[in-house]
Amino acid sequence: MRFLPQRKRFRDLTEQEILALAISSEEDDARIYRSYAERLRGDYPASARMFEAMAEEEDAHRAQLIALHEARFGSTIPLLRREHVAGYYNRRPVWLIQNLGLDRIRAEAALMEHDAEQFYLAAVRRTGDAETRRLLGDLAAAEARHQTLAGDLAEAHLVGDARAQEDAAAHRQFVLTWVQPGLAGLMDGSVSTLAPIFATAFATHDTQTTLLIGIAASVGAGISMGFTEAASDDGEISGRGSPVKRGLASGIMTTLGGMGHALPYLITDFWTATTLAFVIVFVELWAIAWIQRRYMETPFFRAAFQVVLGGALVLAAGILIGSG
Incomplete structure (x- = not known):
């Protein structure tokens, strides 16, 4: 008796499914950043504002992805999340990270952006369609910019003595x-x-x-x-x-x-x-x-x-x- 696989393999995803996975991932990341902001608001208000701004950026990226999906595949987005795909990077539970201190949370945010960039680069390598390659390449470049953006946001919100104080x-x-x-x-x-x-x-x-x-x-x-x-x-x-x-x-x-x-x-x-x-x-x-x-x-x-x-x-x- 053969058992059906419980999760889809990344290499078997269609172009539409890859885009759907990116949409759900951006939504999850925005929620994670808002959770960090809420956790830090009382003791580290400057870092909380930084994570709020990062969540807003993730919302904007998600909106762009949805617009691209509608243009190519229509308004019905398949339900596909990280846990549905074998080998796809997973986020550590928020409650495991937010209790480990400010530096650990900042490091996790940098890792999140890096993982997302690597996902898009891998997706580019497994498709031969020119339009899809252009789309995924743009997304990879966007995630690379997100890592720089995280640093820029830190500079914007952790000014003066704020970082030292926190x-x-x-x-x-x-x-x-x-x-x-x-x-x-x-x-x-x-x-x-x-x-x-x-x-x-x-x-x-x-x-x-x-x-x-x-x-x-x-x-x-x-x-x-x-x-x-x-x-x-x-x-x-x-x-x-x-x-x-x-x-x-x-x-x-x-x-x-x-x-x-x-x-x-x-x-x-x-x-x-x-x-x-x-x-x-x-x-x-x-x-x-x-x-x-x-x-x-x-x-x-x-x-x-x-x-x-x-x-x-x-x-x-x-x-x-x-x-x-």
């Missing part, structure tokens, strides 16, 4: 939503688990027991920190962003911070595992200091002194308790 706001939001809770989690996971892990290690000299205690302490601390961060602030007033994102950042980094010096106890030789754990603790503490310097603008040596001193005290407490 980039600074996006960076601040990234720090508040991801870096700050992640850093707090990394510090808690790296420092708070030192005492129970090394106390167990020096009390038992048993690497398997130490490993189990370390994993339990790390995972437990990660769950606790993640839920605490998510429940402590919904982000509406503070502007710190999604509590789910902050909770994930805090929980995951807390777990990783503890796991770093727990996993060396997979090694069965106690002193080899402990020496490696000491080295990893040193790297973790200096990494925390670097992140504080990079994103929180804390002077490096002050951050290093605070983190290393605190970690050394907790580490010493764990060793003394375990050796007592």
Whole structure:
């Protein structure tokens, strides 16, 4: 029994179907740009105006395509969308992109225009009709101009300090939503688990027991920190962003911070595992200091002194308790 293909192959499309596909694609792109504009309007008004202008351009291109279709094939346009054609480029869902930040949205817009240009160039190569080749060539050139237009619109709407201000706001939001809770989690996971892990290690000299205690302490601390961060602030007033994102950042980094010096106890030789754990603790503490310097603008040596001193005290407490 032969099954009918669920999607048409691009090379099997007629000239009318290619034009219909272009019309629906332009309509979809305009809606995507308007979604970006709505998402950005509150925090990045200049970029929102840019995407509104790009949506208007897509509307104009769609109107031109419809006029060309009516002239060649009549007013009845076949229903053909991206998902109906195998191998045709697909747009990523808006909700996956719009939550990834301003730069990611801008990059996606540039990619959208590039994909559309490539579609028309491919369509030109697979037709021998002179009129169709001229039409599709014009469309390819138009999409190439759209990429330039996107840059021109950015220059028009992101004038003066607007781009710098929006980039600074996006960076601040990234720090508040991801870096700050992640850093707090990394510090808690790296420092708070030192005492129970090394106390167990020096009390038992048993690497398997130490490993189990370390994993339990790390995972437990990660769950606790993640839920605490998510429940402590919904982000509406503070502007710190999604509590789910902050909770994930805090929980995951807390777990990783503890796991770093727990996993060396997979090694069965106690002193080899402990020496490696000491080295990893040193790297973790200096990494925390670097992140504080990079994103929180804390002077490096002050951050290093605070983190290393605190970690050394907790580490010493764990060793003394375990050796007592």
